[in-house]
Amino acid sequence: xxxxxxxxxxxxxxxxxxxxxxxxxxxxxxxxxxxxxxxxxxxxxxxxxxxxxxxxxxxxxxxxxxxxxxxxxxxxxxxxxxxxxxxxxxxxxxxxxxxxxxxxxxxxxxxxxxxxxxxxxxxxxxxxxxxxxxxxxxxxxxxxxxxxxxxxxxxxxxxxxxxxxxxxxxxxxxxxxxxxxxxxxxxxxxxxxxxxxxxxxxxxxxxxxxxxxxxxxxxxxxxxxxxxxxxxxxxxxxxxxxxxxxxxxxxxxxxxxxxxxxxxxxxxxxxxxxxxxxxxxxxxxxxxxxxxxxxxxxxxxxxxxxxxxxxxxxxxxxxxxxxxxxxxxxxxxxxxxxxxxxxxxxxxxxxxxxxxxxxxxxxxxxxxxxxxxxxxxxxxxxxxxxxxxxxxxxxxxxxxxxxxxxxxxxx
Amino acid sequence: xxxxxxxxxxxxxxxxxxxxxxxxxxxxxxxxxxxxxxxxxxxxxxxxxxxxxxxxxxxxxxxxxxxxxxxxxxxxxxxxxxxxxxxxxxxxxxxxxxxxxxxxxxxxxxxxxxxxxxxxxxxxxxxxxxxxxxxxxxxxxxxxxxxxxxxxxxxxxxxxxxxxxxxxxxxxxxxxxxxxxxxxxxxxxxxxxxxxxxxxxxxxxxxxxxxxxxxxxxxxxxxxxxxxxxxxxxxxxxxxxxxxxxxxxxxxxxxxxxxxxxxxxxxxxxxxxxxxxxxxxxxxxxxxxxxxxxxxxxxxxxxxxxxxxxxxxxxxxxxxxxxxxxxxxxxxxxxxxxxxxxxxxxxxxxxxxxxxxxxxxxxxxxxxxxxxxxxxxxxxxxxxxxxxxxxxxxxxxxxxxxxxxxxxxxx
Numbered sequence: 001x002x003x004x005x006x007x008x009x010x011x012x013x014x015x016x017x018x019x020x021x022x023x024x025x026x027x028x029x030x031x032x033x034x035x036x037x038x039x040x041x042x043x044x045x046x047x048x049x050x051x052x053x054x055x056x057x058x059x060x061x062x063x064x065x066x067x068x069x070x071x072x073x074x075x076x077x078x079x080x081x082x083x084x085x086x087x088x089x090x091x092x093x094x095x096x097x098x099x100x101x102x103x104x105x106x107x108x109x110x111x112x113x114x115x116x117x118x119x120x121x122x123x124x125x126x127x128x129x130x131x132x133x134x135x136x137x138x139x140x141x142x143x144x145x146x147x148x149x150x151x152x153x154x155x156x157x158x159x160x161x162x163x164x165x166x167x168x169x170x171x172x173x174x175x176x177x178x179x180x181x182x183x184x185x186x187x188x189x190x191x192x193x194x195x196x197x198x199x200x201x202x203x204x205x206x207x208x209x210x211x212x213x214x215x216x217x218x219x220x221x222x223x224x225x226x227x228x229x230x231x232x233x234x235x236x237x238x239x240x241x242x243x244x245x246x247x248x249x250x251x252x253x254x255x256x257x258x259x260x261x262x263x264x265x266x267x268x269x270x271x272x273x274x275x276x277x278x279x280x281x282x283x284x285x286x287x288x289x290x291x292x293x294x295x296x297x298x299x300x301x302x303x304x305x306x307x308x309x310x311x312x313x314x315x316x317x318x319x320x321x322x323x324x325x326x327x328x329x330x331x332x333x334x335x336x337x338x339x340x341x342x343x344x345x346x347x348x349x350x351x352x353x354x355x356x357x358x359x360x361x362x363x364x365x366x367x368x369x370x371x372x373x374x375x376x377x378x379x380x381x382x383x384x385x386x387x388x389x390x391x392x393x394x395x396x397x398x399x400x401x402x403x404x405x406x407x408x409x410x411x
Numbered sequence: 412x413x414x415x416x417x418x419x420x421x422x423x424x425x426x427x428x429x430x431x432x433x434x435x436x437x438x439x440x441x442x443x444x445x446x447x448x449x450x451x452x453x454x455x456x457x458x459x460x461x462x463x464x465x466x467x468x469x470x471x472x473x474x475x476x477x478x479x480x481x482x483x484x485x486x487x488x489x490x491x492x493x494x495x496x497x498x499x500x501x502x503x504x505x506x507x508x509x510x511x512x513x514x515x516x517x518x519x520x521x522x523x524x525x526x527x528x529x530x531x532x533x534x535x536x537x538x539x540x541x542x543x544x545x546x547x548x549x550x551x552x553x554x555x556x557x558x559x560x561x562x563x564x565x566x567x568x569x570x571x572x573x574x575x576x577x578x579x580x581x582x583x584x585x586x587x588x589x590x591x592x593x594x595x596x597x598x599x600x601x602x603x604x605x606x607x608x609x610x611x612x613x614x615x616x617x618x619x620x621x622x623x624x625x626x627x628x629x630x631x632x633x634x635x636x637x638x639x640x641x642x643x644x645x646x647x648x649x650x651x652x653x654x655x656x657x658x659x660x661x662x663x664x665x666x667x668x669x670x671x672x673x674x675x676x677x678x679x680x681x682x683x684x685x686x687x688x689x690x691x692x693x694x695x696x697x698x699x700x701x702x703x704x705x706x707x708x709x710x711x712x713x714x715x716x717x718x719x720x721x722x723x724x725x726x727x728x729x730x731x732x733x734x735x736x737x738x739x740x741x742x743x744x745x746x747x748x749x750x751x752x753x754x755x756x757x758x759x760x761x762x763x764x765x766x767x768x769x770x771x772x773x774x775x776x777x778x779x780x781x782x783x784x785x786x787x788x789x790x791x792x793x794x795x796x797x798x799x800x801x802x803x804x805x806x807x808x809x810x811x812x813x814x815x816x817x818x819x820x821x822x
Contacts, residue, residue, distance in 0.1 A: 010739065014762050093784070099773055101783060108795050109765070187617065191795050206598065210617050212624075212796040233818035240820035328421065339818070350813055351425050354520070362510055362816040371821075372812070373506060384519050384602050384809035385623040386797040398795035401783070402761055405773040407644035407750070409651035410782075 001137060002189030004167040005110040009135035011165050013107050017084040020130055023162035027127065028076040030158045034150070035069055041150035042119065049143055061118050062144055072120050076127050082375040085394045086133050089402070099408055103399040107133035108191045111396065112183050114139045114205065115196035119147040125194070126155050126169045128376050132396040137190065139172040139180060141197075149173065184209035191398075194379050214391070215383040219334025219355065220253045220306055221364045224323040226340035227260040234265075234339045235272045241337070241363040243276055247308050249380065250335045250357075250367040254303055254313040256323045262288050262316040273312070282315035289314060303330045320345050324352045333382045335364035356382050356389035412548060413600030415578040416521040420546035422576050424518050428495040431541055434573035438538065439487040441569045445561070446480055452561035453530065460554055472529050473555055483531050487538050493786040496805045497544050500813070510816040516808045518544035519602045523594050525550045525616065526607040530558040536605070537566050537580045539787050543807040548601065550583040550591060552608075560584065595620035602809075605790050625802070626794040630745025630766065631664045631717055632775045635734040637751035638671040645676075645750045646683045652748070652774040654687055658719050660791065661746045661768075661778040665714055665724040667734045673699050673727045684723070693726035700725060714741045731756050735763045744793045746775035767793050767800035 012020070031038070042064040049059050064072075085105050092102035111134050115121045122140055129136040140148040148171060156166040172179050184193060187210040194214045195205045205213045223241060225234055241252035257265055266288025270279075278294040279285075280302050289295050303313050303326070317323045320338075327336060337359035338349040346360040357367040367389060369377025374392030381387045387395035423431070442449070453475040460470050496516050503513035522545050526532045533551055540547040551559040559582060567577040583590050595604060598621040605625045606616045616624045634652060636645055652663035668676055677699025681690075689705040690696075691713050700706050714724050714737070728734045731749075738747060748770035749760040757771045768778040778800060780788025785803030792798045798806035 010763075010765075013765070095782070095784060099777065104761070106765070206621050212794065230818060236820045237818055244821060346815070350515070352421075354421070354424070354517070355811065357812040357814065359813075360815045362814050362819040363821055365821050366510065366814055366819075367812070371506070372512060373504070383623065388809055389812045398799055400766065401768040401778070401800045402771075403768065403773050403777055404757070404771045407641060407648055408773040408777075409647045410655060410774055410776050 001170050001172070002110070002186040005135040005137055005170060006189045008165040008167040009107065009109045009133075012130070012133040012135060012168055013086075013109075015133060015164060017086070019162065019164065020084065020133065021080045023130060023159055023164050024076055024080045024127060026158040026161050027123075027155055028073040028080075030154045030161075031069060031073045031076070031123070031151075034154050035066065038069060038147065038150045038154065039064055039066070041146040042144075044146040045144050054143065058117070058143075062147070064119060064147060068120070072123050075120075076123065079127050079131050079376060082131065082393060084131060085397050090399065097405075097408060099403050099405040101401065101403050104402050105394075105397045106400050108396060108398050110135045110137065110190045112137045112139075112186070112190045112193045112211065113196065114180060114183070114193070114201060116141040116198070116201070117143060119144045119151060121196060122148045122151045122171075123155070124376075125378065126152075128378050128393060128396060130168060132393050134396055135168045135170075137170050137172065137183065139183065142175055145175070181208055184211060187211045196379055212386070214379055214381050214387065216379050216381045217249045217334075218306060218331075219249070219382050220304065220331045221250060221334055222254045222256060222323075222327050222330075222332055222336045223252055223364065224256040224317070224320065224338045224349065225258060225261065225265060226320060226338060226342060226345050227258040228341040228345070229258075229261070229339040230341060231261060231265050231268065235268060237337070237339060237361070237363050238269070239272060241365055242273065242312050243310070244365055246310050248365065249306070249308075250364050251308070252312065252364055253305070253307050254315065254330070256315055256317050256326060257285065258320075258323075259284075259316050259318055266314070267291060269314075276310055278311045280311055280313045282313075284316035285314040288316070320348060324349070327353060334380070335359070335367040337362060337364050356380070412581050412583070413521070413597040416546040416548055416581060417600045419576040419578040420518065420520045420544075423541070423544040423546060423579055424497075424520075426544060426575060428497070430573065430575065431495065431544065432491045434541060434570055434575050435487055435491045435538060437569040437573050438534075438566055439484040439491075441565045441572075442480060442484045442487070442534070442562075445565050446477065449480060449558065449561045449565065450475055450477070452557040453555075455557040456555050465554065469528070469554075473558070475530060475558060479531070483534050486531075487534065490538050490542050490787060493542065493804060495542060496808050501810065508816075508819060510814050510819055512812065512814050514810040515813050516805075517811050519807060519809050521546045521548065521601045522807065523548045523550075523597070523601045523604045523622065524607065525591060525594070525604070525612060527552040527609070527612070528554060530555040530562060532607060533559045533562045533582075534566075535787075536789065537563075539789050539804060539807060541579060543804050545807055546579045546581075548581050548583065548594065550594065553586055556586070592619055595622060598622045607790055623797070625790055625792050625798065627790050627792045628660045628745075629717060629742075630660070630793050631715065631742045632661060632745055633665045633667060633734075633738050633741075633743055633747045634663055634775065635667040635728070635731065635749045635751075635760065636669060636672065636676060637731065637749060637753060637756050638669040639752040639756070640669075640672070640750040641752060642672060642676050642679065646679060648748070648750060648772070648774050649680070650683060652776055653684065653723050654721070655776055657721050659776065660717070660719075661775050662719070663723065663775055664716070664718050665726065665741070667726050667728050667737060668696065669731075669734075670695075670727050670729055677725070678702060680725075687721055689722045691722055691724045693724070695727035696725040699727070731759060735760070738764060745791070746770070746778040748773060748775050767791070
């Protein structure tokens, strides 16, 4: 598979944007033409999931229907419209010795993706890799095995119709988990590993892969309410960050409140969120939150917990420095915000907080490829190499240096 | 050490360019002020090296003297003059919802560097990391232990004089190799590992590190002489690529000659290089090279060997496609060149050859940070993530997304 992928990647790397877009258009069309087969395969997965006791909420995430499939096909057509970053020449300059030197964007080569749950990820990743001239080797979760197989079959058939190698998108069918470990060692053929799933999957890839891994997702999201903040408008931002979609990795985990406004603000917070949110309060915040319907004192580890639920940690801090110190001690790395009307505090916060995305007077929920105008999102990176935060098409590319001269040797 | 480095990195990340430059200037001054102590420590290393039987060539690489130390101090002062990439804001734009979004260059954090031999690497890396606001943890070779300790002492003393944390540059003193393995697992504190040494060191880091590693150096360098090439001028380029510094990773390993010009060109090549170079010839090239003083038939693996010496592999190919195919099969990844007068072949070569640097009518020896105008070189990457080819200051940075708005919540 590695060899076939590398060979396919070579062909994809020299394909024109028009060829790649034609393949994507065919994929979109074939997804709709093969709707019945895809939905039948998905129905098998849903049935098996129900028998093995998956929750209705999870089953709904796995479900494909006519509408969702049309949405997926429409997403593929949107990718056709995005600019192809491959071939862009950057930083072109003429050196003193006369050489014309530039950096040219090129595909990474072969991307390995290990993911869980939703079948649309199969199409998402395959299509974004194709657009950027990368071959992909996919390994989805067992819950959507039949759906994924049906989708990959459609992709490969479409690739052949478009005159591109079917091996541009391959799927590891064998359920043996040892094959994932093998994939992680194929550094001769695979250029990047993207894990899309929980912290356990990321850790496993980080510890076992000899291929560069994009680590992402995990991080405690904080919001600091400065003494100068507009408290009333802050409530809207906090409510959005906590309540809109608590299961998202950019949802708010910990609220840090400046002591000067805590007595005034915390009761307002209770009033706004008490019907939905469970408060986990540091000793400093307990008194202010006493009116809450659901409230408990924070214990060891609570401020290191990514809640992914309607729970909100709350702590009162003496000043912005203490807020920053708390964040550094408690895994700030994904998305963090300050609510303030002071310019100096805004700058201090932006400078000192070492997270993929830092906001002034905005919700942490904005960390998202679509929101950032990237057109598509492959993953959200919380590491610092290669890409940080939402990764779009450009982050699926590398570059090569191109030097052109007139028989230039070094003296 | 990891913790101390991370704490130092936090302070460095908020230091101004002026503060960092002041520290660098003090380092340069103190290197000269402490010349006697540094040279005495180096003399110890040289003496021990001589006793343990190191070659005179290697001893010369390890040697520091007044002139070389002045050169190192001068290099440090040059780094003061380079632009600080930290703080640059990129891709600033206003989103439809009113948010001002940009990417801001930030330090990586903590960089671990494992290197061999020359003591100037200690200063090089420490200084480039400081300039970009990164803390570093260094581990040099045992051959220069005393020199490195003396240099690091000077750096730490200078950092204190400049009001920056001494732990910004730390050195693993304990010679136990297990400590290197420990360093490679400190993903909680260290953000990037740069190995500078042979293929064995790179492989060890790749296999054992849970921290992103910059893999570099290894790669077979090829040059393809197209039928349309100006043969006479090609000889100059080939001679430079092979002879100027054969031990360099960008020195030429394999020459591929178009069959249409082989009969004419190979004897000229013999005439030009035969007094210096040993030819290792594919069956296709043997006849043309018969005049050579040192010539042998290629065996299995010869075309996968990075010579790092005055040996040159030679093969005759039918056309450009076969040249590209040979390169793909034999580890082209670092620096490769085509010599041609045909524009279409130049473009075909640039597109198809998947190496860090691709040249048209120029020597492979140009792959170098100074030649590329980067001002400094941390390493040469042959991987595709984060950075490829010569890495300068910018490649020692990451970015964070910065979003500014007016109490913006998502609808």
